Amino acid sequence: MSGRLTVVGLGPGDARWLTPEAAAALAEADALYGYAGYLDRVPPRAGQHRHPSDNREEIARARDSLAAAAAGAKVALVTAGDPGVFAMGAAVCEAIEHGPAAWRALDVAMIPGVTAMLAVAARVGAPLGHDFCALSLSDNLKPWETIERRLDAAAGAGFVLALYNPLSRARPWQLGAAFERLRRHLTESTPVVFGRAIGRADERVIVTTLAEADAANADMATLIIVGAATTRMIAREGLPPLVYTPRTGELGP
């Protein structure tokens, strides 16, 4: 059996963030799997089979990729950002754990990439410049009470928060509820950053405060950063403000 599965992080939506290692893995594959919207970012190549799938079918996509690799194909499974951060990496491991024994013998590799929170942070300064948490607001696979407990714990202990999967058509209220929850812990002037479709033509970045933060400014393609008590905003004439979290990690007032 000479097949293998490589889970490739494409980075956010700009080819200038695709690492050479990821580009090489895409070039060497003879079968490409992935959500159709991400596969569209990979230029076609002669002799490569493409297997686009729907957004919600993570486990089915992981199983299909593993089955193809087990059958001898060199498979690249593409994900946006980094495969290990709210993407296909965990779904592939889960499929291996619960799948046929042969899948445990497969050559499986993960190729890291720039995850969304790093690209959003870079656009505005260094809001993740000190201790921070990455948290998914999707309650499809965990109870909302767990998310509330994590918001409380992170904000209460002075972590900056990067919020993934803030809302969707089927989950319209979660981001608004998270802002409400965070207002129990953080002052009105806490910096909040919305970063949408970073690196794409329709990129949009909003820097605001927790008092003004409006969930209506976010959609599925948005990553939100909520500062800690220490996070600062530097006004600049004629330029957007810089947002950063100092390396001194006091809990703040």
Added chain:
Amino acid sequence: MSGRLTVVGLGPGDARWLTPEAAAALAEADALYGYAGYLDRVPPRAGQHRHPSDNREEIARARDSLAAAAAGAKVALVTAGDPGVFAMGAAVCEAIEHGPAAWRALDVAMIPGVTAMLAVAARVGAPLGHDFCALSLSDNLKPWETIERRLDAAAGAGFVLALYNPLSRARPWQLGAAFERLRRHLTESTPVVFGRAIGRADERVIVTTLAEADAANADMATLIIVGAATTRMIAREGLPPLVYTPRTGELGP
């Protein structure tokens, strides 16, 4: 004034993780600043001035880079990993906030990169596959009590932990103390990953448990990932185990 400052994330120590955007920024610079150990990773180029500095001089290095940009140079300030994660991004913002007014008018850009925790995670599976925190164990700039409170909050709420700056010659006990603290919240079998010098010739990865985790296996170049109650280890015959955190985010037992 045509100068500018670009803070460039080189990624971990392997050129295959240097993004095309970062490579372009290095090529366009006429002055390079950075810690000597990171500058050594950038191939020399005719006409470029190099300004290596010592490891601990973050603010001085940020000020020197800003002063050079303000004087008209195209400056690239290099950092390992991502500039916004425990690197030079926050130091540059801090220097701008407290520096001369002219620095606020400067063209300053951050170029994201693959940060260490993503590369370490990719080597072993997807341990950061669900909610996680990134925490620096350095108490040079924050009290140890703040670090303890953050360890308690993160582990108590079911976050996976990525520990940066675990220890150094001047701070030999912090990682051991952190493991002790985490044993109050997590079972003995909780997966722990040590990743040292990922992508370099002397790379070393250790997968163990919280019961067996020994701070003596870490140094300044090591990133440690401590699982949550939900994090799993998949044994594989003849291969290293896979470590992953399922997308279902229950708090666990």
